[in-house]
Amino acid sequence: MNLHVLTAMELRSRLDSGSVKPQDILEDLRGRYESVEKKVMAFARPPSFECREARAAGALKGIPVVIKDNICSRGDLTECCSKILKGFVAPYDATVVEKLKESGASIMGKANMDEFAFGSSCETSCFHPTKNPWNLDCVPGGSSGGSCACVAADEAIAALGSDTGGSIRQPASLCGVVGMKPTYGRVSRYGLVAFASSLDQIGPITKDVRDNAVVLGVIAGHDDHDATSARISVPDYLAETEKDIRGLRVAIPREYFVEGIDPDVRQAMMEVKAKLESLGVRFGEVSLPHTGYAVAVYYIIATAEASSNLARFDGVQYGLRQMGRAEDESALIGMYKETRDKGFGAEAKRRLILGTYVLSSGYYDAYYLRASRVRRLIKEDFDKVFKEYDMVLTPTSPTPAFRIGEKTGDPLSMYLSDIYTISVNLAGVPAISVPCGFARSGLPIGMQLIGRPFGEADLYRAAFHYEQSTPWHKQKPKL
């Protein structure tokens, strides 16, 4: 029985009928892990195939879920794939983990990621790079590359990632799976090791749209532990997927289809448009005029917040501690310097230095403050579009997966691989990446649907109808 190829909903019906037991799924996943993990290297460390099924009989009872290594689960190592958090065992469950457990899901293990989610290729993990299941010489994308690769490789049924500038959607696109970045405030961030607090959101990564809708329904909702979580009720996303999409108004922003876009990606988007039109969707072209500033604004705000959020990794309480040298100003300063020098990788250091700089006295107004103002303009661009349109269609990534090592020496070109996803985080709106074809190289291509705040149900509806009329989500990589 090849249980690992099934979706959560397919397993759900087998579990409900009693033909499959939770432990059967885990045993099957163990076999899959043993045969393909050495190729894909999707996990931060070996998962547990013990049935850790939780108390309640909710929507995910008996379904194993993999979470990204930056989400705390009690008693488990949570190291953000960074040396500086070596040995850190979370003493508490993130709210999403608590909710997963309450829904009956079992937390199987932690997926590999770019160190502290700093990256778009999963190459900055302190453990190992993860490979793209569709081509092992290529990156899976990042930073939730491990989460997406393990779902794409059928090593997991579903996974959680986090998305600060595209970290769920871009790897979902590169791995050919479905990834949702919910509205800021839709899902509690309590227990997510912060990268950029005003941008981070946790979201589901799944094999199809329905699974994604179900997992988001489980993890979404207000949380007293997160002051930025919204007091807005959670719709029945699964039921919403069934609703009609005829008459839906979708905008295509002209700024997203300019130079740098891969011809195969452009071609795929044309086909998406034709397909959706055939399903009754109406299209129009719009302008998001501040798009060109998004990457710059993002790398100021995200690094500024990161420089403060990651200040706590200092060797005092937990994680790595390195003692300084005799020539240091003091034992304390020496410990700080050595711990952070040995603990953080190059990309983390680059971002922490950048973030520290833009917040420094004399530079704050020119960088952080100005970036915050442009961020508002970017949000207003979307507000305007959503007055006339229900959602925006773009590619998720300008190119399919690139080769491992191809961009590591060129941070700027790496940053540009998130050019279509970053504005969404700055605006705080939801967006989903859905498989929409394959490049001539055989690598998957993803489309991104961007919705109005708390419009996830609309996105699932459009994505589900598209998915039902296309074969892409059924394709599996050959491993």
Add this chain to the structure above:
Amino acid sequence: MNYEPVIGLEVHVQLKTATKAFCGCANVFGSKENSNICPVCLGLPGSLPVLNEKALKAALKVALALGCQVRSFTKFDRKNYYYPDLPKNFQISQYDMPFSEHGSLDISLEDGTKRIRIKRVHLEEDAGKLIHPEEGAESLVDYNRAGTPLLEIVSEPDLYSPDEAYAYLTDLKLILQYLDISDCDMEKGSLRCDANVSLRPAGTTGLGVKSELKNMNSFRAVRLALDYEIRRQEAELGDGRPVVQETRLWNEKKQMTLPMRSKEEAHDYRYFPEPDLPPFVISASEIEEARQGLPELPKEKRNRFAAAFGFSGKDAATLTAAKSFADFFEACLELYDKPKKIAHWLIGPVSFHMNSRGRDIRDLRLTPASLVELVDLVETGKISQLAGKEVLQEMLESGKPAAKIVEEKNLAQVSDAGSLSAVIDEVIAANKKSVDDFKAGKENAVMFLVGQVMRLSKGKANPKTAREMLIERLKA
């Protein structure tokens, strides 16, 4: 040249809310190290702060009592710096939009009152505490205090002498005590004070280069540190050396301020808006509710006592100089409607014992009911004033009720003629000279004889009765 000092004070007050500012941990002093902690106040990866509404309510009270304008829209900011007692290596504080500003405090001076402007009052979180064990090279951190709600109250540079600074602190502390929002105990660190001081040529209005003084553990130390620093700056300027802007620490042992860090070494705190706590609105109704909840403040109480009971300004000030003392007085009044008599006992003998033993009336073994019982024994003539003081002392030591002490010590005043008769006879017989003096017209001589009666009766005789009986016998 003559210089005058210009002083501004930054006071930090811990709010005694049940829980900490941004998590649910108990906010108490003196627990076992690291027992009131959770992922949030430890700043563990993934944890997030949520504002304790009660801390904001307490903060609002202070702002209103100091006449501050409350901002309807406010936010928290992060103050970034590295120190091991700061779990996140940033402090949640308020930078450019404090929740309240532009208040004032009228301080009491020898020659009247002076209005000191309050620049701002803002809410922030306290850090943990470093412990340096005598043995071993390592330092330890106790995070119990981390996340305690802290108010920072910043004055304008309106104080012109160490005495004014002292008066400001005394009056500010009194208001905070009346509001019942803090223990205001400098020794326990629930109230802390930093002082900025600079000199300028007397009669000018500009501001000179300041130094910031830290590490003063009492109001007295603040005054001493300012005294020292003013003299030091005078000497610098007198010798033609400019004052350097720096932070200096008060050294209690050496009784001097010593440099800690210069302006060049000052931290760049890299303030930015705290993204984990959305900006928030303080509504007019919340402000009004806080205003309605304000208790009678010291100045109002002082004026009311003086007007209602005819007390002198000094007596009214003494009675209101601690909220517990004023409360005690008012509780006595509920039981016994003789304000002057009660005030006499409180300001006199009770204050004497407070000063010599505890610092607060709540630390004495005395309740309003037990004091009233004592006052009544004296007022109804059951015991003398003198015996009353002895009874009070015994009450405070043993905690026994006044009547029982009177009985045990046999201190009841003897007023009946039959019991006194023998003593009177004995005194008349033994003091022939005084008796003759009286009979010769020296009426004052009777006072000596009364004194002898008191002596022989071991103080129990009612002096009034004794005097009447003596005069009656001698005139017979």
